Structures are given as C-alpha cells and as structure tokens.
Amino acid sequence: MHADRSSFEAYMKFLAEAASDGAPQVLETRHALSLHFDALATQSLMSRKHPDKLVLGYTRTMMGFLLLHPTPARISMIGLGGGSLAKYCYRHLTNTKVVAIEINPEVIALREQFQIPPDDERLEVVCADGAEYVANQNARPDVILVDGFLAGGMPVQLGTADFYAACHARLADTGVLVANFLESDPDIPLYLEEASTAFGQSMSLSLAEDSANYTLFAWKGSPKLPALNALLARARILETAHALNLTGAARRLKRGERIASDRTSWPKPGRLQIR
Incomplete structure (x- = not known):
C-alpha cells in the first residue's frame, strides 16, 4: 500500500509540475520510469x-517484423525515446547491428537513466534527423523501425512519399519497414497513400497490441505475405525465443494486408477499427 501511495504521489506531483515546452521529462515511480513531452502522453x-x-x-x-525477417543483420530505428526497442533488439538479436537515430540531444542525454547500453560494435545512437539519415546513408538495413515523435506528434517528414521512397531504396532486397502511428492522427490514410507510392500493395496496417496505436508494415521482395498458416508456424517457432505474442501479431498482420491493399476499404480519418 505504501509503495502504491508513493507512486500515486509521484504521478500527481508530475502532473502538477510538468512543463509544456516540449522538452523531454521523466516520471519516476517505484516500479517504472516513463518518458513524456507533456503531462498527457507517454512516449516510453x-x-x-x-x-x-x-x-x-x-x-x-512492431517486433512483428520477425515474422518476415527473423535474423536481420542491421536494424535502423528512427526515434530513440526511452530505448525500449533498441534495448530489446540489442539483447535478443545478438547477431544484429542496431542503429538508433534520434533528432533530440536532450532525449539522448537520458540514455543512462533508461539503462540504454553504451555504444559498441552492435549498438550505435546517432543524433540526426531520421528522414535525412535514411536518404543519405549508404548502409542497407534489413529493417527500418519508424517511431519518431515530437511534442506535437509525428514529424511531417516521416510521413511523406519522399520518405517512404527513401526507405524503399535504402532497405535491403528483402527488407521490412515498420511505422508506428497514433490512433488519433487524422493523417493515417494520407500516410498509407504516400507509402503505397513506394511499396505498392506490399503493406499491412493493424491495431497495435493493447494500445490505441496502429502499425504499418511494408516490405520488399514478394508482393504478398506468406499464407496465414505459414506465418503462424513461424510465430510458434519464434515464440520459443521471444516472450512476444507473435501468434496474435501474425493474425493481425495477415488481416491488415487485406485492408491496406484496398483503398476503398481504408477507414475515414480518426475512425480506424482494424483488429
């Protein structure tokens, strides 16, 4: 009870004192640390x-990319935040080089607080604009994870046709792009339209697990996903090494392919109900 009370008091204090200038802020409770740009939304x-x-x-x-590329040699992550995805991939994909691109040096300055390991031969944190990094780097990642947000939402440059074209060009021949969208973002149909100019019908959109976010998967190589039974078989194998609900991810991925490939079925802005 005392622990719960102290966490509640820490949260109420944070709500009362949180700044509204868009600077990264950390809420510390007994059991967790969270990253915020304001008092309302949790970034990490x-x-x-x-x-x-x-x-x-x-x-x-977002780790559902394992269903399409279980052993990536290189992952580029746009947006570091509290480093959740970077830390998971660094720990569990031991043959993978992870490069996290973060535009805000104040966020990077929090890496020790969020227990993000120091740079080494498998992990690199780069302070740069993610869209510019993708367009200008020569490395060809197998996976690009896009989870870049500012206080006002997703930066405009991460949802344009030019950005998706750069991702398509940069990815390895069987590469996968995964992008996180907020459910409340009215421009999700526009992002799908722009992404389709680069990836065609090789896309899937699904509701994220236990949250009000949506996840776009887009891939190179085969224009269609494997059959559901094949994806489920992959999921069961991967779940022996990963404590993730990849079986559920496989089902959402396959259903989302049907939605993303048919523009007439795209929901109206703000009313996405893909499950």
Whole structure:
C-alpha cells in the first residue's frame, strides 16, 4: 500500500509540475520510469525490474517484423525515446547491428537513466534527423523501425512519399519497414497513400497490441505475405525465443494486408477499427 501511495504521489506531483515546452521529462515511480513531452502522453515506459522488457503494446507489435525477417543483420530505428526497442533488439538479436537515430540531444542525454547500453560494435545512437539519415546513408538495413515523435506528434517528414521512397531504396532486397502511428492522427490514410507510392500493395496496417496505436508494415521482395498458416508456424517457432505474442501479431498482420491493399476499404480519418 505504501509503495502504491508513493507512486500515486509521484504521478500527481508530475502532473502538477510538468512543463509544456516540449522538452523531454521523466516520471519516476517505484516500479517504472516513463518518458513524456507533456503531462498527457507517454512516449516510453520502462520497468525497473525488467528494463529490457517491452512494456507498451505497440512496441511488441512492431517486433512483428520477425515474422518476415527473423535474423536481420542491421536494424535502423528512427526515434530513440526511452530505448525500449533498441534495448530489446540489442539483447535478443545478438547477431544484429542496431542503429538508433534520434533528432533530440536532450532525449539522448537520458540514455543512462533508461539503462540504454553504451555504444559498441552492435549498438550505435546517432543524433540526426531520421528522414535525412535514411536518404543519405549508404548502409542497407534489413529493417527500418519508424517511431519518431515530437511534442506535437509525428514529424511531417516521416510521413511523406519522399520518405517512404527513401526507405524503399535504402532497405535491403528483402527488407521490412515498420511505422508506428497514433490512433488519433487524422493523417493515417494520407500516410498509407504516400507509402503505397513506394511499396505498392506490399503493406499491412493493424491495431497495435493493447494500445490505441496502429502499425504499418511494408516490405520488399514478394508482393504478398506468406499464407496465414505459414506465418503462424513461424510465430510458434519464434515464440520459443521471444516472450512476444507473435501468434496474435501474425493474425493481425495477415488481416491488415487485406485492408491496406484496398483503398476503398481504408477507414475515414480518426475512425480506424482494424483488429
């Protein structure tokens, strides 16, 4: 009871004192640390007991790229935040080079607080604009994860046709792009339209696990996903090494392919109900 009370008091204090200038702020409670740009939205959440665990559902859903590319040699992440995805991939994909691109040096300055390991041969944190990094780097990642947000939402440059074209060009021949969208973002149909100019019908959109976020998957290589039974078989194998609901992710991924490939079925802005 005392622990719960102290966490509640810490939260109420944070609400009362949180700045509204868009600077990153950390809420510390007995059990968790969370990153915020304002008092309302949580950008990242870390369990103190299990700092490498993916606590937020959308981060677990983004790991669904494993169904398409289980052993990536290189992952580029746009947006570091509290480092949840970077830490998970660094710990569990031991043959993968992880490069996290974060535009805000104040966010990077919090890496020790969120127990993000120091740079080494498998992990690199770069302070740069993610869209410019993708357009100008020569490296060809197998996976690009897009989870870049500012206080006002997703930066405009991460949802344009030029950005998606750069991602398509930069990805390896069988590469996968995964992008996180807020459910409240009215421009999600526009992002789908722009992404389709680069990836055609090789896309899927699904509701993220346990959250009000949506996840876009787009891929190179085969224009269609494998059959559902094949995806489920992959999921069961992967779940022996990953504490993730990849079986559920496989079902959402396959259903989302049907939605994303048919423009007439795209929901109206703000009313996405893909499950």
